[in-house]
Amino acid sequence: MATLIPPSPATATTHPAAGPTNPTATEQPKVDYLNLPCPIPYEEIHREALMSLKPELFEGLRFDFTKGLNQKFSLSHSVMMGPTEVPSQSTETIKIPTANYEFGANFIDPKLMLFGRVMTDGRLNARLKCDLTENLTLKGNAQLTNEPHMSHGMFNFDYKGSDYRTQFQLGNGALFGASYIQSVSPHLSLGGEVFWAGQHRKSGIGYAARYNTDKMVTTGQVASTGMVALSYVQKVSEKVSLASDFMYNYMSRDVTASFGYDYILRQCRLRGKIDSNGVVAAFLEERFNMGLNFLLSAEIDHKKKDYKFGFGLTVGE
Amino acid sequence: MASLRLPSLKKSGGDDGGILSRLSDYPIVKKGKSTACDAAYVAKRLLKSTGKAAWIAATTFIVLGIPLIIEMDREAQFNEVELQQASLLGGAAPAHPGYM
Numbered sequence: 001m002a003t004l005i006p007p008s009p010a011t012a013t014t015h016p017a018a019g020p021t022n023p024t025a026t027e028q029p030k031v032d033y034l035n036l037p038c039p040i041p042y043e044e045i046h047r048e049a050l051m052s053l054k055p056e057l058f059e060g061l062r063f064d065f066t067k068g069l070n071q072k073f074s075l076s077h078s079v080m081m082g083p084t085e086v087p088s089q090s091t092e093t094i095k096i097p098t099a100n101y102e103f104g105a106n107f108i109d110p111k112l113m114l115f116g117r118v119m120t121d122g123r124l125n126a127r128l129k130c131d132l133t134e135n136l137t138l139k140g141n142a143q144l145t146n147e148p149h150m151s152h153g154m155f156n157f158d159y160k161g162s163d164y165r166t167q168f169q170l171g172n173g174a175l176f177g178a179s180y181i182q183s184v185s186p187h188l189s190l191g192g193e194v195f196w197a198g199q200h201r202k203s204g205i206g207y208a209a210r211y212n213t214d215k216m217v218t219t220g221q222v223a224s225t226g227m228v229a230l231s232y233v234q235k236v237s238e239k240v241s242l243a244s245d246f247m248y249n250y251m252s253r254d255v256t257a258s259f260g261y262d263y264i265l266r267q268c269r270l271r272g273k274i275d276s277n278g279v280v281a282a283f284l285e286e287r288f289n290m291g292l293n294f295l296l297s298a299e300i301d302h303k304k305k306d307y308k309f310g311f312g313l314t315v316g317e
Numbered sequence: 318m319a320s321l322r323l324p325s326l327k328k329s330g331g332d333d334g335g336i337l338s339r340l341s342d343y344p345i346v347k348k349g350k351s352t353a354c355d356a357a358y359v360a361k362r363l364l365k366s367t368g369k370a371a372w373i374a375a376t377t378f379i380v381l382g383i384p385l386i387i388e389m390d391r392e393a394q395f396n397e398v399e400l401q402q403a404s405l406l407g408g409a410a411p412a413h414p415g416y417m
Contacts (some may be wrong), residue, residue: 019402188351195380261385263385263388263389265388265389265391265392266392266395267392267395268388268390268391270384270385272380272381272384272385274381280376280377280380280381281380282380282381282384284388298380300376300377300380302373302376302377310401
């Protein structure tokens with residue numbers, strides 16, 4: 001359930017509190033319940049925690065280059081090299097070295113956004129975001145691969161009300177989903193979702209709650225798939241936020257808790273986390289110059305003895 | 318302990334063997350020997366597990382702590398330079414843009 005805009009270093013490092021909810025109503029003693037702020041979309045309720053705890057860790061080399069041809073159109077080239085994990089039955093991870101080139105084209109207009117990505121291994125990814133009216137937004141996402149049954153497409157219709165948001169989802173394989181989230185007080189919003197996957201004969205229902213002030217964000221989510229997710233983010237200062245999350249799956253009985261920090265400094269952004277599976281990870285984005293970013297990614301899995309280190313360069317933007 | 322390593326000597330010596338073999342027959346010596354062996358085993362295990370813990374702690378610190386220390390230090394240096402510039406220019410230092 002990714003957002004349409006790729007979490008590039010520029011967008012990913014925007015202020016986490018820059019959500020649509022407006023905390024100015026807190027000072028008023030009496031709450032105007034007819035004039036509540038608009039909640040953030042249902043699929044993004046864990047946004048702050050995910051941003052701090054789940055950076056895009058990678059292994060090997062990455063080089064990204066983005067060149068704007070004019071105000072609205074830009075091309076991107078990226079090269080990735082390094083070992084990739086091959087899924088296998090044994091507990092040991094098998095890695096084979098791979099190299100990939102990705103070509104992308106972006107069209108960005110306030111009303112219409114189009115993104116296309118082609119990789120040398122034959123994967124194609126296309127995304128679209130279009131504001132149909134003031135409140136109704138259409139999002140599309142399609143992925144084509146040369147492997148059979150791995151291609152999929154999806155359309156989302158998002159409607160944004162004054163103090164609620166609702167989304168309808170349509171995907172291939174007879175996938176239908178709907179979600180609704182409503183602000184019930186200036187800080188608290190509650191939501192629910194239903195989905196039905198016709199091809200796999202599965203359906204589910206989920207609930208979520210989110211409480212945010214300008215200093216902290218707490219979220220909780222349960223779903224009938226057995227997933228329970230809780231997260232808590234505390235903004236210690238303008239530059240530092242601490243995040244923790246807890247995941248529990250009732251069906252597979254696995255529990256994970258993690259704790260991380262997120263430092264947004266003048267020349268860099270540093271994210272680190274440690275979790276209960278014995279995984280330690282850090283992700284550093286260092287700005288050398290305007291439009292030149294250096295990435296360092298490290299992940300150590302003490303339990304599996306799996307070590308991943310990567311470095312990268314982002315040019316442009 | 319030495320008698321353990323010299324079984325052939327003991328055999329060749331017969332009944333009235335060396336002083337070491339006779340000494341090792343005493344129950345107190347036997348007991349001491351087994352205690353020493355146990356202690357050595359426990360110490361080895363303890364050393365191994367502390368070594369492992371130290372390794373995990375050290376690698377975790379390298380990944381999580383060292384970048385943080387370096388970046389905090391850099392940030393402090395930036396602030397210092399800016400403060401100096403501000404005092405030199407009479408408080409009219411340009412606001413530095415933050416990391417986007």
